[in-house]
Amino acid sequence: MAEEARFVLGLAYQAGPDPRIAKGADGGRDFFSPEELEKACWSFLPGGGEIGLFHADGTVGHMTVTENGIYRGPDWPQPDGTVIKAGDWLIGGICDETAWQLVKSGRVTGFSPQGVARRIRPRSET
Structure with missing residues (x-):
């Protein structure tokens, strides 16, 4: 029997707020504009590209990131209902x-991409 590839591809972060989420697993309610999310994505691999498990400290190193990018569309429905x-x-x-x-x-x-960000309050559009 061939060895399993153990490859996973998934959503690291969605652009903009998700109205279904009041509080994230890490206790925060953060989101990125599409432009800021793209900057975070592009800096992820040059910054070390580490993934943790369950938003828990000490869980980095269980996955080697091989792909990283912004999805360009069209909408891609997933079996769990995520789009x-x-x-x-x-x-x-x-x-x-x-x-x-x-x-x-x-x-x-x-995924739990490891990194740092500066938290700011969203500005309302006028």
Whole structure:
């Protein structure tokens, strides 16, 4: 039997706010404009490109990022009901055995890109 590739491709961050989310898994309610999200995506791999699990400290290193980019459309419905839209950030990579087993069991359903950002309050459009 051939060894599993352990590759996953998924949504790292959607552009703009999601009205379905009041508070994120990490306790915050942050979002990026499409322009700022693209800047974050483009700086991710040159900045080290690390992925963590469950927004928890000490979980980096379970996936090697091999792909990273902004999706350009059209809308791409996913089996879980998520719709990936133009401007959303996608990440793909090869999982180690620990992460792969978590993905296969359904316990890991998203990415936790590691990095820093400056939080600002959204400005209203006038």
